[in-house]
Amino acid sequence: MANRRPSERRGSSRRSSTAQFESRRPSIDPSRLVPMDKVSHIGGSDDFNVVFVGAGNIMFGSDEGPWNHSFRFEHKLGPRLKVVALIDPAIERATAVLQKKCDSFVVSAYQGTRVFKTLDDFVRNMNPRDKPRAIIVGTPPMYRGSLKPGRDLELQILQHFPGVAMFIEKPIATGPEDEIHEGFKIAKMISDSHTVCSVGYMLRYLKAVQMMKQIIDENNLTVMSTIARYACAYESIAKPDWWDKSKSAGPVIEQGTHFCDLSRYFGGEVDIDSVHAHSLEWDENAGRLSKIAVDESKIAPENRIPRVTSAVWKYDNGAVGNFTHIVALQGHNYSCEFEVYADGYSLKLVNPYVQPVLYVRKPGDDNETTIRFADDDPFFSEVSNLIDVIEDIEEDPEASQILSSYEDAVRTYELTWAIRKATERSRVARLKTIPEAVTE
Numbered sequence: 001m002a003n004r005r006p007s008e009r010r011g012s013s014r015r016s017s018t019a020q021f022e023s024r025r026p027s028i029d030p031s032r033l034v035p036m037d038k039v040s041h042i043g044g045s046d047d048f049n050v051v052f053v054g055a056g057n058i059m060f061g062s063d064e065g066p067w068n069h070s071f072r073f074e075h076k077l078g079p080r081l082k083v084v085a086l087i088d089p090a091i092e093r094a095t096a097v098l099q100k101k102c103d104s105f106v107v108s109a110y111q112g113t114r115v116f117k118t119l120d121d122f123v124r125n126m127n128p129r130d131k132p133r134a135i136i137v138g139t140p141p142m143y144r145g146s147l148k149p150g151r152d153l154e155l156q157i158l159q160h161f162p163g164v165a166m167f168i169e170k171p172i173a174t175g176p177e178d179e180i181h182e183g184f185k186i187a188k189m190i191s192d193s194h195t196v197c198s199v200g201y202m203l204r205y206l207k208a209v210q211m212m213k214q215i216i217d218e219n220n221l222t223v224m225s226t227i228a229r230y231a232c233a234y235e236s237i238a239k240p241d242w243w244d245k246s247k248s249a250g251p252v253i254e255q256g257t258h259f260c261d262l263s264r265y266f267g268g269e270v271d272i273d274s275v276h277a278h279s280l281e282w283d284e285n286a287g288r289l290s291k292i293a294v295d296e297s298k299i300a301p302e303n304r305i306p307r308v309t310s311a312v313w314k315y316d317n318g319a320v321g322n323f324t325h326i327v328a329l330q331g332h333n334y335s336c337e338f339e340v341y342a343d344g345y346s347l348k349l350v351n352p353y354v355q356p357v358l359y360v361r362k363p364g365d366d367n368e369t370t371i372r373f374a375d376d377d378p379f380f381s382e383v384s385n386l387i388d389v390i391e392d393i394e395e396d397p398e399a400s401q402i403l404s405s406y407e408d409a410v411r412t413y414e415l416t417w418a419i420r421k422a423t424e425r426s427r428v429a430r431l432k433t434i435p436e437a438v439t440e
Contacts, residue, residue, distance in 0.1 A: 025265055025408075026401045027217065028385070030210040036075050036380040042387060048080045049130060053087045053119065053153070054138035055094035058169055066353070069136055069167075072383040074106045081109040084130040085122045088139075091115055119153070123160045134165040134390060141254075142247070145173025145413070147182045154186050154406075158193060165196035165390045167383075171257045172199060172409045174249035177417050180410070187407035198386045198402045199409035201261045205381035208358040208373050209262070212340060212347045215360065216266070221342035223319050226267045228259040231326040231335040238293040246303040253416040256309070256325040259338060260419070261404070261412040263323060266340050267315040270415050277311035277422035291330050311419040323419065 050073060052059055061068030073081055088094040094115045101110040116122040135157055137144065144153040151173075157166055172183055190197050203209060216223065232255060241247040248254040264270060280287045282296070287307040296304060310324045329335060333354075340347045344363035351357060356376060359368040388400035 025213075026403055027213040028205070028210050028381075028401055028403070030207045030214060033205065033207045033210060033376065033381050035375045036072070036377050037375075039075070039380075039384070042076055042078065042080070042391065044080055044391075046080065047082045048077050048134075048387075049082050049084045049132045050077075051085045051087065051122065051132040051135045052083055052138070053135060054140075054169075055086055055088035055090065055097050056138060059136070059138040060097045060100075066377075067379060069138060069379070069383065070101070072377075072380045073136070073387075074109060075380065076384050076387050077109075079108055081106075083110050083113045084132060085116055085126075086113055087116050087119055087122055089117045091117060119156050119160065132161065132164055134167065134386070135161065136167045138169050141169070141171050141174040144168065145171075145183050145186065145410075146175050146179050147185065148175075148179075151175065154190070158189060158195065162193060163195060165198075165386070166190075167198050167200065167386055168406065168409070169200045170261070170409060171249075171253060171413050171416065172406065173413060174247075174253060177421065180414050180417060183410035183413060184407070187405070187410050190406045196386070196389055196402070197406045198382060198389075199404045199406055200382065201258060201265075201404040201409065201412070202378040202382045203258050203262055203352055204265055204403040205378040205385070206349075206352055206356055206373070207376045207378075207381075208349055208352065208356040208371070209265075211358060211371070212266070212349065215345065215347065216340070216342065219342075219345070221345060222317070223267050223315075223340055223342050225319055225339075225341040226263045226321045227339040227341075228263050228321075228323045229326070229335075229337050230256050230259050230324070231329050233329040233331050233334055234289065234327045235291040235293060235330040236332045240294045240298075243292070243294050243296060243305055244299045244303050245305055246300070248305075249417075250420050251305050251327060252309050252311075252323075252325050252419050253413070256323065257412060257416050259325075259336070260323055260415050261409075262338050263321050264408075264412055264415065265403075267317075267319050267321050269316045269411070270321065270418075271314045271316055272414060272418050274314040275311060275415070275418040275422050276313070276426070277309060277419050278426045279306035279310075279423035280308035281306050281427060289327070306423060309419060309423055311422060313415075313418075 052070065058067050059069050061071060086094050086098055098110055098113055098115060137153060139153065143151055146152055147155065154168065242254065282304040289307065305327065307327045313321045315321060336352060338349045338352065346361040348359040349356060356373040358371040360371065361368045385400045386402060389402055
């Protein structure tokens with residue numbers, strides 16, 4: 001037992017036979033990540049049936065961010081795209097967004113779309129010709145990632161549509177910590193069924209990120225440290241559930257998950273037992289915010305989110321990871337940076353969500369090289385690669401790859417939960433030493 005890796009000593013029973021991930025994860029030649037406006041839609045004359053599960057912002061866009069999966073599918077598939085069903089319990093919302101599509105130039109993709117409240121409703125009323133080739137899941141994470149009825153969307157898809165490709169938004173769940181093992185079971189079911197499945201960690205598809213991977217691989221580097229910082233503009237977050245840990249699971253699990261995932265993408269597997277973290281909470285003097293867009297007094301004190309979370313851990317190869325999530329900025333723009341260090345090299349990614357900039361320092365030069373990526377669209381790249389894998393159109397198997405499998409996404413979810421639990425443990429320990437701690 002002593003010769004086994006730290007992550008294996010934690011309990012290998014929950015890890016599948018394919019779980020020996022290394023830091024050299026699947027990557028794509030950055031030159032192949034072409035902007036959406038430089039790509040023609042995929043060829044062919046047969047219809048490509050798709051089911052959209054969820055009629056919210058992630059699927060159809062909003063003013064709050066660049067997400068809009070339907071737009072990317074329309075561009076990738078062109079007239080081949082046929083959205084056979086839109087599934088959302090909010091029928092009026094689904095009908096409204098569908099009408100907008102039918103009133104636009106992409107009407108051919110939506111003129112036959114039917115709206116259903118549940119996946120079961122669609123299955124009961126599905127015509128054989130409407131069998132989907134891909135099911136795109138953009139529902140809130142509380143409805144998936146579990147084996148419990150009502151929160152087992154992946155299992156429903158596997159049961160009703162065996163072999164049909166899936167795209168699942170991140171995080172894979174926001175359920176209680178003791179259900180993480182259910183996520184690993186779902187991952188094994190997906191893997192065992194040979195179902196194509198991609199999870200929406202789109203930052204892996206950034207051209208800058210793939211250039212970082214290319215530098216590491218070409219120079220045979222071993223990552224020594226990853227440092228991630230995510231500072232959100234809390235003033236523009238008006239969704240009450242986001243501020244309630246009982247609903248969103250907290251900002252690290254719901255929002256910071258992207259940077260925890262990037263950390264694992266470069267650093268490799270995390271020794272979960274090594275995770276230590278501290279938080280600045282809402283009831284501490286430094287945690288009082290002046291421009292919260294919701295009435296936080298309506299949220300139970302124990303469910304209010306931390307203002308700062310800072311975590312450190314060891315990777316299985318000995319490298320060190322660090323992540324800080326901050327709820328402090330006002331206005332609209334976030335401030336996010338991600339750094340990777342290896343012998344002689346520093347790679348720093350700045351502003352990955354909007355206008356990514358990569359700063360590279362190499363041996364023999366104390367100055368950094370600045371590389372800007374003004375026209376990159378990782379949302380399109382993840383959709384494009386998923387469809388290419390489904391279509392199996394590339395002769396080169398390295399050309400199109402899914403960079404985040406379901407099992408990989410569960411491991412990121414596990415890390416974010418470990419960070420939250422570590423902050424809760426450190427808070428309890430600190431309060432024991434400060435009986436006069438400030439309360440509301």
